[in-house]
Amino acid sequence: MAIVRWKTDSRPQRHGWAPGEYIHARCVGQLCQELDDSSFIGAKRAIMCADCAYALPDPQSEQVVDPAPKLTQEKLIEMIKDMFRQVRQIELALEEFEDARDEADQHEIDPG
């Protein structure tokens, strides 16, 4: 039987990591994805272990290297089209739902 030894670290906060005394069952970091057990100890708000957080690029340099993509008019139109498609899908789903509900209501009223 293996001895359970939770991974802990005192390095300062970075990305999803923050030091603390809260036991987390799972780390969302890339390095831990392959592991069966990725439990670790950190702050309650931490979502990944220090190893994974420190393996990621620096949060500040990240902004310089990868700036937010510029929103072009074409992109905006595509987004609006997408939105309308989603609304239409919701409308269709609602219609189906209401049809099914009407049928169910009729069955309840129908004594036979």
Ligand SMILES: [Zn+2]
């Ligand atoms: Zn991890």
